[in-house]
Amino acid sequence: MPNSIKLSSASPSDLSRFLARWLQAQPERAALLEEVSQLSFTNARFAYFLQKELSAGTGLPAAMRRLRNLVLCTLIQRDLNGQADMHEVVDTISHFADFVVRTHVADISTELQALYGVPVGDDSGEEQEMIVLGMGKLGGYELNVSSDIDLIFCYPEDGDTRTSESGQKSISNHEFFTRLGRRLIGAISEITADGYSFRVDMALRPNGQSGPLVASFGMVEEYFLIQGREWERYAWVKARAMTGKEQDIRQLESIVRPFVYRRYLDFGAIDSLRSMHAQIRAEVLRQETRHPERNLNIKLGRGGIREIEFLAQVFQIIRGGRDAGLRDRSTRNTLNALAERGIFTDDIVNHLLLSYSFLRNLEHRLQYLDDAQTHTFPVADEDKLRVARMMGYEDVNALLQALQAHRDFVAHQFDTIFGEKDSGCDTAEARLAALSSALQNGAEEEALITVLEQAGMQDAAEAARRLRVSWHSPRLQTISESSQQKLLQLVSGAIQLVVSHARQQNACWNRLLDFMEAIARRSAYLSLLTEFPHTLDRLVRIMDASDWAAKFLTRHPLLLDELLDERVLRQRPDWPQFRTELQTALQQHPGDVERQLEVLRELHHALQFRLLTQDLEGQWTVEQLADELSLLADILVEATIQAAWQTIATRHRDVPRFAVIAYGKLGGKELSYASDLDVIFLYDDDDQDAPGNYAKLAQRFITWMTSHTSSGILFDIDVALRPDGASGLLVSSLQSFERYQQQSAWLWEHQALTRARFCAGDSEIGARFEAIREQVLTAPRDESHLRQEVLNMRQRMRDANPPHPHLFDLKHDAGGMIDVEFMVQYLVLRYAASVPALRRNTGNIALLQFAGDAGLIPADQAAACASAYRSMRKLQHRIRLQGTERARVAPELTEAEAAAASRLWQTLFGGEQTAV
Template sequence: MTLTPPTQADIPDILHASRFLQRWLQGGSDRQAMLDEISRLSLTPAIFAQILQKEISSGATLNKAMRRLRNLVVCTLIKRDLCGDADMHEVVTTISEFADFVVQQHLAALSAEMQSLYGTPTGEDSGRVQEMIVLGMGKLGGYELNVSSDIDLIFCYAEDGDTVTSDSTQRSLSNHEYFTRLGKKLIAAISEVTEDGFSFRVDMALRPNGASGPLVASFGMVEEYFLIQGREWERYAWVKARAMTGHADDIATLEKIIRPFVYRRYLDYGSIDSLRSMHAQIRAEVVRQESKHPERSNNVKLGRGGIREVEFLAQVFQLIRGGRDTSLRDRSTRNTLLTLAEKGILDTRMVQQLITSYTFLRNLEHRLQYLDDAQTHTFPAQTEDQLRIAQMMRCQSVEELLAQLQPHRAFVAEQFDAIFKDKADNSTEAAQYLLTANLGSSESEELLTSQLSNAGFHEAGDVARRLIASWQSGKIQSLSESSRNKMIALINNALPQIARQEEMQLACWNRLLDFLETIARRSAYLSLLTEYPHALARVIRMMAASDWAAKFLTRHPILLDELLDESSLHQRPDWGSFEQDLQRQLSQHQGDTERQMETLRELHHAMQFRLLAQDLEGQLSVEHLADELSKLADLIVAATIQAAWETIASRHREVPRFAVIAYGKLGGKELSYASDLDVIFLYDDDDQEAPGNYAKLAQRFITWMTSHTPAGILFDIDIALRPDGASGLLVSSLASFARYQEQSAWLWEHQALTRARFCAGDSAIAQEFERIRDQVLRQTRDAAALSEEVVSMRKKMRDANINRSELFDLKHDAGGMIDIEFMVQYLVLRYAHQYPQLTANIGNIALLKLCGELGLIDADLAGQTAKAYRWLRKLQHGIRLQGEDRARIAISKVTQEVAATRQLWASLFGDDIPPA
């Protein structure tokens, strides 16, 4: 929020409202002119240095000069802010940069003094000169310091060792003793109160072990502390840790130590409960203080709807997601909120209002401190002081200011509650105790069966037995009491929802318990489902709808995160944004093959899961879903090729002249969730290193796709369709591929080519491949020989997939999907020389209709067969979603479709009708 600038007539009164500013002006006759000159500028470190040097040149010590400079900086900010020349961003940035300047100047001077006495601190392992790293924490770390704030610091150094002396007058110290003495001197130089005041108050309480811990810690001490003693609230504090001094290599090493402590590799929804507890403790202390001092009851920082709640709103998502998304590791509250809006994690309008409210609260906080340069966040009790604050806030009265403040605090409190309010339903507390007691009693099965029957379960006994078996398993019994309580709460919440699933009650129940048992030891997932009941409801609906979906979510529980935002879950894929995000994340982990492979899997699974959710809600046709899954596969293949190429040390060019050609379901854009990828690899490159490097690339591509990582695999890869099959080279040159297709390929390979297309890689190869494909498919063929070979090949496939059940196999049986696909391939190969449009890779349904329009087959029969193919695919898809390996169904459900297919087969191949 930008405050309305005051009129020229109002400025004197507004400036007089700051007693600190008036006292400073009265301290010297030249100060008003100095302030008028300096306040025309936005202050920078270069200006700080100029003014400091001028003070020192006039005879002041560094400590004295720095304190005088500090007072001038604060008064300049007061004047610029109150006169409307500076906004909140300038105020917090300037005072934060000044804090950096103070620490750096004093540390440099004190280090020189210490080295003259004790020598140079040196690492015992590396032999490198050691420097003290000063970490700025809290608002200082995020460049969001307030004008009268203390500064939270932590002192570190890289290696233990001793100082190296250069003459006999110096006394060697251990590095720890050296930096401890240096740290004490630094704190005194900055914070001791003299006649000129102080530079900053210093707070060292955030260091490992707090006030009882050593003042300075080596990297080894910091790492050991994080591993053994680091507490949850310290993760929150270290989010903002920023090195203000030190060697760049040492800072990078320290950040590698800090990062795994602060940011979890998984989505850490347990952070919500931890921050909720921390906030409750802070609020309890504020309430206690307010009860003792009612006149101080309006705290804009720690009170309800205050600054701290905005900070928690931003930082909880950093702790939850920052381990997986580096863009959420920014130390600034405002920047983090904007990133959350940009990523769709928080609503954009809500974030804009949060930033507006945050700005209002920070502006008010500054004016509370402008009054007397006191570190306060509480609205004053004295009427005169209240009027001064109102005046600085451009309000005509205190009542007007409070009326402006109230809606900001109410909005912040509302948004805070939406995230942090305890989601436990107190109304189910009695039921939880009952269920827990039942599970532990000798009569538990009978009691539970009765309870579940009353709740509407048709197979209550089976449900009860499964629940008892799960609960008494070692996996559940080994959980902490907190996790078991969360499990009980989730089960109680799930019971009435599963009861509404009618025929799928028992199946859904078993699937849910399988899932809960899998995630039981990951308390973050239990926390997510507890904090977001609508996510649990969505899980139950998906598990009732599809066994495949249940198993997919159980294998990849990280996908629970996708269920939180219903709007994004239903959005059609933005493939441009997905591709950019994919490339960005792969670039962030360049050089870390394992993490890149995980990234590919995580992003693929997340998008696949979104499509699955839309599919189960009936928002996608089978054809549309296949198109989207095929596009997703294309993008993953393209990204994998480029990333894998960068890992080949011997690569002879930056961008490979290499392409992946898709066959089968991917080639025909008929991919399903669990399809493998039928591909071949082509290159067009005369460099002598090309064959070897592209063979490495193909092998590495297969490894990246098929390797089992913690996130699973991407795709199974089938390369049997390459020239000469299993005996052929893994990678073919474009020229050899063309020769093979024109001179040596079997007819079935040309059948496969009808469904082939360029998938990813070099665009020039794509164009040449399409030319070759078009040329091969348009060859004139002997009709009788073609018919005989197609029928013969179909018989071989049928003999290899004999159906001994009484059900109809949608794929393999006579009149099924493969028959339709063979007929389309036959029509393309038979007539493409005459009708080039038949070589277009437009799918079986479109090609059937095109053949009908061209008069190659009966148009009505073409339409019926096209509808049959669509219906058979839909049935197959539905069966596969229930986890069935074979898509078989009662023949009565597809009688018309099978009849149309068989009729078309008979019209094309005469008496060679496949047997029923």
């Protein structure tokens, strides 16, 4: 069904009794309606037609009501003639509500100030203005044509009015704004011969109908802290200031935001919204039972408008604390944002938007009949046919069939998120009951062992012992009863998953219980795993696959969110989008260093965990994974430099002439999950303040990277490779770096330079660094001296890492990975001048291939050594995923790889494994 619906025959006045009555009562307005309906309304047109009414001697309330009737009739005419779509209708009536409120507030404020003076804040001494908040659909610019408007009245500070003329009587700000609010409600909603402008509902204000009509910011904040209820969070998502000063509006938003949006992922919102919806549905069912002829409520009924709104709103509440892009007040905009983030597929969102437009169009046509605020399909056959024809159908059954299709789709999507979770399995239910009895009632451990044995646990006695220890720990015994029930349900479900998936049941079970203990006090995480059972399945697989991954997730349970979307887990990260997301998130907290540090860590951990889950499922080779992790680090380094520079009060330019140069694993794009970053800092800036400011920037960069926050650290930073090492300056000018490399650097520093590259910052400095690097690598060297220095350095490293008597160290032992790396560095420093391919920083495997192709080493040895290095890296990676830092294995596991590396070593160095 298109958003804009063109009728085939009947005129709008034939179908809308309200329009027909208006034209009958004021036939002279027929020509005006034809003229006005050719264009959509704007604020300027509202003002123009209001002024025409006022110029005729009509008072403001009556003039506004007459304008309202003209606006409504124009919308009916345009909509039913196919000139306007649903979006225009809701935008127009919402902007008209804004116009009505602002106009009356300004008029009434002027009158009250003439009597009582200007309200002034006690603390600031500033003049005060009332902020009128539009709630619900008004807040999202999605108002119905015949809707009432939900309002809340606030003002910034308590105080008294300041009088300036004789005869004025000073009153408190609260009394002033209470009078203003009462008169505003009357001016808008009282029914006169001209009707009303809008019905007004104030029930959403703090403490509802029993609360004061207006509230100061202090009162609002105290209410949120002490009495604010869960359902009010959803109401305040839509709150939009229609009047007031910008700085006051921003202050109020800073009070509202932490109440509405949690800084963590609030998956408890699903259960809360489900409860709210159940209460609404119960009331609708009660009404339908009492009045069976009115059993089709398109707003609150099954598959209705409210369910679409809830689908959008639940993810706003869950994720809005971390993603400001989900704080939009419009249901339409929020659904599109959910598609952009992959929370819903594009097809689902497009279908939901289509259903939303259909239902809202139908809702408007129900209201076009008599300008009544109704959402129920009419009883009279004549009215049913009118509605069907307004919707573009010539018979009622065709409309009802289309309506049912939309409601079925919406209901299915709603149930996918909000449907009650049911195992649907008698065995699972029985296990949950038995588990509850064995844990909750102090039964003997044998009862618990029996439950685990029947499920198929291999070492049920040990698993039972560990579960009892966890369950009776202080952390779990002090959580709420509802959280205990959720946790019990999760443990019950996890038992069968461990039995089905785990290769090492005990290890997986212990890791899982460690994780459960860590999240037990955070009901949001328990809700996530309860509401989305497939995340528990993925969680168990991760716990089984990697000890390192299990501990990482236990330290950062916020990352559970990453397990929700199967598509995201299978897609390569969209790095340009990630850059933009990171910059946007940092810019949302200007000056708030603490929050910016958390943003960097949260987004880093999320991407790292996504790569980790893909790695555990075999989607990456070791080299591909290292490339992705290195790119992630590059982006974070760049973002940190930019953000940290803004915190330096003495900065002498907007964009620093500063660069970060990566060495080691980051330099060679061979980063792993827990690698530190070897970096140096260069600048090229003649300003007298440059050395001091860039030293501050480097130090601040290190602090931002290494500071421990609630989300941990970003990276450990090693700056030992800077010129002159620990005794040298933290930051070097480009010129001094060049002189040092050409005149003073040790050979081992040139070895390190083979794996160095520009990482982040000023690209011109990066290009000049690459030129310096190439000059150094291609400089003439005495082959004998080069060879001896490389051997000496390798021996010093061996002396620092003596071999294990029975195990082979993949990294340090002879024939291991460092041997391969030293051989590559030797080849680069010896032959880069004559073989340009060796100047590239493309990794050890590619450089070995280049050397073999150039005939510098036997091609078969080059290929064998490259393959050996790849195999050892892969094995090292698997070992570290199990939480072991030192990668040592039985010698027979890598005998062929070590032999291949040793053969090439003998070819290059004559078999010498020690210094001569």
